[in-house]
Amino acid sequence: xxxxxxxxxxxxxxxxFAVLQQQGMAGATLEKVAAQAGASKGIVxxxxxxxxxxxxxxxxxxxxxxxxxxxxxxxQARSPQERLFAIIDGNFAEHFFQPSVCQGxxxxxxxxxxxxxxxxxxxxxxxxxxxxxxxxxxxxxxxKDIEATALGITTLIDGLWLRRSLQGxxxxxxxxxxxxxxxxxxxxxxxxxxxxxxxxxxx
Amino acid sequence: xxxxxxxxxxxxxxxxFAVLQQQGMAGATLEKVAAQAGASKGIVxxxxxxxxxxxxxxxxxxxxxxxxxxxxxxxQARSPQERLFAIIDGNFAEHFFQPSVCQGxxxxxxxxxxxxxxxxxxxxxxxxxxxxxxxxxxxxxxxKDIEATALGITTLIDGLWLRRSLQGxxxxxxxxxxxxxxxxxxxxxxxxxxxxxxxxxxx
DNA sequence: TCAATCATTGACCAATTGGATAATAAACTA
DNA sequence: TAGTTTATTATCCAATTGGTCAATGATTGA
Numbered sequence: 001x002x003x004x005x006x007x008x009x010x011x012x013x014x015x016x017f018a019v020l021q022q023q024g025m026a027g028a029t030l031e032k033v034a035a036q037a038g039a040s041k042g043i044v045x046x047x048x049x050x051x052x053x054x055x056x057x058x059x060x061x062x063x064x065x066x067x068x069x070x071x072x073x074x075x076q077a078r079s080p081q082e083r084l085f086a087i088i089d090g091n092f093a094e095h096f097f098q099p100s101v102c103q104g105x106x107x108x109x110x111x112x113x114x115x116x117x118x119x120x121x122x123x124x125x126x127x128x129x130x131x132x133x134x135x136x137x138x139x140x141x142x143x144k145d146i147e148a149t150a151l152g153i154t155t156l157i158d159g160l161w162l163r164r165s166l167q168g169x170x171x172x173x174x175x176x177x178x179x180x181x182x183x184x185x186x187x188x189x190x191x192x193x194x195x196x197x198x199x200x201x202x203x
Numbered sequence: 204x205x206x207x208x209x210x211x212x213x214x215x216x217x218x219x220f221a222v223l224q225q226q227g228m229a230g231a232t233l234e235k236v237a238a239q240a241g242a243s244k245g246i247v248x249x250x251x252x253x254x255x256x257x258x259x260x261x262x263x264x265x266x267x268x269x270x271x272x273x274x275x276x277x278x279q280a281r282s283p284q285e286r287l288f289a290i291i292d293g294n295f296a297e298h299f300f301q302p303s304v305c306q307g308x309x310x311x312x313x314x315x316x317x318x319x320x321x322x323x324x325x326x327x328x329x330x331x332x333x334x335x336x337x338x339x340x341x342x343x344x345x346x347k348d349i350e351a352t353a354l355g356i357t358t359l360i361d362g363l364w365l366r367r368s369l370q371g372x373x374x375x376x377x378x379x380x381x382x383x384x385x386x387x388x389x390x391x392x393x394x395x396x397x398x399x400x401x402x403x404x405x406x
Numbered sequence: 407t408c409a410a411t412c413a414t415t416g417a418c419c420a421a422t423t424g425g426a427t428a429a430t431a432a433a434c435t436a
Numbered sequence: 437t438a439g440t441t442t443a444t445t446a447t448c449c450a451a452t453t454g455g456t457c458a459a460t461g462a463t464t465g466a
Contacts, residue, residue, distance in 0.1 A: 008413085024317050026228055029453065040415050045455065047413095103316045110313035112369050113306045114227050122369055152382055156355075159362030166315050166325055179355055186389035208442085232423065243445050248425065250443095 009047050009057070011037050016058035021104035025111055028055070056117045059108045062101075063125050069093040070132075083136040085192045087129075088180050091157050092173055092194075099168040106165045129154050141188050149187055156183050174198045212250050212260070214240050219261035224307035228314055231258070259320045262311045265304075266328050272296040273335075286339040288395045290332075291383050294360050295376055295397075302371040309368045332357050344391050352390055359386050377401045 015037035019028050030051060034041045048054045070090030077083040091097070112118045133150035141149050160176040177195040184192055218240035222231050233254060237244045251257045273293030280286040294300070315321045336353035344352050363379040380398040387395055 005412085024313060026314065026317065030455085031453075041454090042415055042456095043413075051454065099316070103313075106309075106313045109365065109369060110227060110306075110309045111229065113302070113371070114229065119369075126369070148381065148385060151378070152359075152385065155362035155366055155382060156359055157362070158365045159358035159360070162312065162361045162365060163358055166312060166322075166329070168316070175354070178351065179358060182351060182355065182390070183386070187385070211443085233425085234423075244424090245426095245445060246443075254424065 005047070008043075010061075012039075012044060012047055012054070013057040013061040016054050017061050017104055020055070020058060020107050021100040024103065025055075025107040028107075030054070052115060052117070055108065055111070056115070056121060059118060059121050062105055062108065063121070066091065066096060067128075069096055080136050080139045081190060081192065084133070084140065084184070084190070085194065087132050087136060088153065088157070088184070088192065089177075089194060092160075092176055092180070094173065097161075097164060097173050097176065099164060102161045102165040105161060126154070137188075140190060145187075152183070152187065153180075156180065208250070211246075213264075215242075215247060215250055215257070216260040216264040219257050220264050220307055223258070223261060223310050224303040227306065228258075228310040231310075233257070255318060255320070258311065258314070259318070259324060262321060262324050265308055265311065266324070269294070269299065270331075272299055283339050283342045284393060284395065287336070287343065287387070287393075288397065290335050290339060291356065291360070291387070291395065292380075292397060295363075295379055295383070297376065300364075300367060300376050300379065302367055305364045305368040308364060329357070340391075343393060348390075355386070355390065356383075359383065 012033065016028070016033045019032045019036050023032065030044050031041045033054060034044050037043075044054060048057065070087055073086035073090045074083060077086045108118065109122070112122050130150050133153055134146055137146045137149055156179065160179060163171050164176065174195060177198070181192060181194040184190055184194075215236065219231070219236045222235045222239050226235065233247050234244045236257060237247050240246075247257060251260065273290055276289035276293045277286060280289045311321065312325070315325050333353050336356055337349055340349045340352055359382065363382060366374050367379065377398060380401070384395060384397040387393055387397075
């Protein structure tokens with residue numbers, strides 16, 4: 001049983017992230033967040049202490065959406081290799097790997113160095129991503145290479161998100177998945193088949 | 204002979220980037236830029252049409268500093284492999300691969316989707332980086348792999364810069380260079396020795 | 407039913423800020 | 437040197453915005 005208050009808070013933090021996607025941090029005002037949620041500005045500050053808190057929850061919201069995408073795939077995974085696939089593929093889900101979403105995310109990243117709470121949230125997010133990857137890689141690469149490989153994968157993911165932000169539709173999901181595939185193959189010898197959906201026919 | 208006007212403009216765009224490093228886009232006000240340059244706010248709008256233009260020039264300035272770092276190394280390079288080294292190593296020059304600098308850069312990236320001119324500048328920057336890499340890779344990897352490898356390298360660089368922004372000193376230059384070294388080795392078989400400065404002794 | 411809590415709004419305020427302008431000082435030029 | 441351009445500052449203004457507050461409407465619960 002969700003309290004009404006919880007429902008509203010969820011609506012608002014989703015609205016906050018939506019505004020971030022369209023306007024970036026610079027254009028992200030409380031009034032716009034309220035408008036996006038179809039409410040008045042007062043309501044936003046009724047549910048959150050201040051502007052900072054609003055966008056802290058927006059970051060949690062964005063990450064929750066990403067995790068949902070990953071967990072969904074993770075449930076189907078039966079082997080370490082499939083779990084690795086799930087984590088990576090989840091980061092490039094079609095409805096998520098969109099220019100606007102990436103831009104919203106980038107706006108939050110840019111704010112991390114100037115907001116202690118955002119930094120804490122970011123740390124938690126990164127730790128979980130690393131932990132998931134390490135666990136999946138345990139049986140796939142040599143023990144001494146696990147950490148570096150996990151870091152490499154998250155870093156490349158971040159880089160691809162950034163590129164999507166900067167280039168929009170000119171940088172495609174397909175290119176991103178091919179980059180990930182190449183990287184994993186080059187470093188682990190595994191063929192995950194991340195970009196298979198784009199292949200013409202099987203060779 | 205640099206005109207006085209050109210000198211002032213250079214001071215101001217350097218000041219603008221400095222403010223960006225410390226305060227991010229949110230805290231970047233014309234007054235702070237002026238203060239950073241030891242002048243009054245009016246002067247900033249005397250030399251630049253408006254706030255946008257100031258930060259567009261700040262982005263050019265930041266890129267110019269990066270290019271300087273690369274060109275310096277490029278002049279020593281005698282082989283394709285050395286040129287590849289120069290490009291990558293230049294992106295991680297000590298005075299440049301600093302949390303504050305990366306944060307300033309990230310702030311500008313986050314603004315790209317909302318400023319056409321920033322987007323144009325970014326496009327040029329990226330095109331040149333790609334072109335340099337492609338030229339260096341021409342004799343190092345198979346023709347069909349050149350484009351993807353070049354893109355992979357820039358993407359990983361971006362990702363490492365982002366990580367430096369998010370984690371500050373907790374993510375070291377050494378780790379970054381090791382990631383780049385691993386990546387290039389995995390994809391091209393080359394050992395550039397990017398992280399050699401950190402090695403204890405030769406094995 | 408009635409009071410008490412909660413949700414929501416709109417008006418208001420003080421602070422910030424981008425930008426314009428006019429006045430002044432400095433530098434240059436003929 | 438006189439006059440013209442350029443550099444610089446201080447002041448002012450309108451717009452925006454985060455945040456407060458009191459008033460009002462809706463829900464709930466005893």
